[in-house]
Amino acid sequence: MRNRSVTYSAEQTFSALADPTRRAVLDLLRHGRQPAGQIAQAFPVSRPAISKHLRLLRRAHLVEERREGRHRFYQLNPEPLKAVDSWLEEYRVFWRANLARLKAFVEAEHEKESAESKGKVHTS
Amino acid sequence: MRNRSVTYSAEQTFSALADPTRRAVLDLLRHGRQPAGQIAQAFPVSRPAISKHLRLLRRAHLVEERREGRHRFYQLNPEPLKAVDSWLEEYRVFWRANLARLKAFVEAEHEKESAESKGKVHTS
DNA sequence: ATAATGCGTAACTATACGGTTACATGAAGT
DNA sequence: ACTTCATGTAACCGTATAGTTACGCATTAT
Known part of the structure; x- marks a missing residue:
């Protein structure tokens, strides 16, 4: 070791x-x-x-x-690459956040569409 | 988007x-x-x-x-950092492998010790 | 219009790369 | 001992970077 x-x-x-x-x-x-x-x-x-x-x-x-x-x-x-990996850690939250936001956006769009198809607008 | x-x-x-x-x-x-x-x-x-x-x-x-x-x-x-992150992916296997090997080593040592304490050697 | 603010660019210097060819050095064959 | 092989280093060139100070150019304030 x-x-x-x-x-x-x-x-x-x-x-x-x-x-x-x-x-x-x-x-x-x-x-x-x-x-x-x-x-x-x-x-x-x-x-x-x-x-x-x-x-x-x-x-x-x-x-x-x-x-x-x-x-x-x-x-x-590979040791120094581990350091790079952990440096990155602080930034991963960003694209994870973006993904979360994207997911929310897509879901909202879906919501809106289905609301419109029912002739009803959902505003919260 | x-x-x-x-x-x-x-x-x-x-x-x-x-x-x-x-x-x-x-x-x-x-x-x-x-x-x-x-x-x-x-x-x-x-x-x-x-x-x-x-x-x-x-x-x-x-x-x-x-x-x-x-x-x-x-x-x-953060986009370019995602690329760095995926570049790293190919290398993560190395320290994961090292960790796995370390884990195996530690477990083997533990095994050996407990075997010795029982006056019995385990060889598989 | 004029002045002040915010910020980029130009010009210059020193240092580090990335590449080349020529040379040095140590190990292995003969 | 002499040659060959494997590899690093030196010297040199061109280009990029990191820093500096001086300057240019919008935008806002007076």
Whole structure:
């Protein structure tokens, strides 16, 4: 059980996620760890470019590096994403509220229609 | 009912969220819409700096501007955050998996202990 | 008409990215 | 020892960002 409770910088996490290539790297790592070179092959940019992306991902603790022989395996670390998830929490209420409002609106429309079909207007 | 189904750029959303000041602006707007000047007063940086932050937030569709007289009210638009939320979905399985594994581990430890206390080892 | 208010934009600076090519370094084969 | 492989780093370029101060432009007040 990993003990050290690291604090993740939201700034580093979000800016790491801001780049499409880096998000794609993470997507790739969802299917398992891979050595740097193989990751690089999956992208149209040069290997050093990927190397720099990996550095940023490392800095944001979104991946972990593990050296084995002359390979460096990269593995997804979802921890900082948990932080993003809980940051989002405060905002979920908004689209939930919107949904609730939409639901209310639709129901009100329905109410109105059925009231009109009965030739009766409901105003409360 | 807002009709146009806009596509939000994950890139713009994440890079907008990468800046602490901008996240703070969003936090502020959670409590209701505010004119640009008042938003600026809440921060130690200059008003034009905030103006530029608001431009980026606008570009990312995270806020909406509404002119009223000489004021420009800014209002939170949570839509792009929904996209972030669903992007996260693919990753939640990871920490859920970790939690499941942790739960299994804890339960196994508990099992083992109670088995030991009975002088009996349970191996399934 | 003139002044004051609210707010964006321009111009400028410093810093960070994202990409490239060239080079450095360490492990593994021969 | 020499070569090859895997990978990071350095140096460089162009562009975006975050901040500043100075300025421009509506809108409202006098």
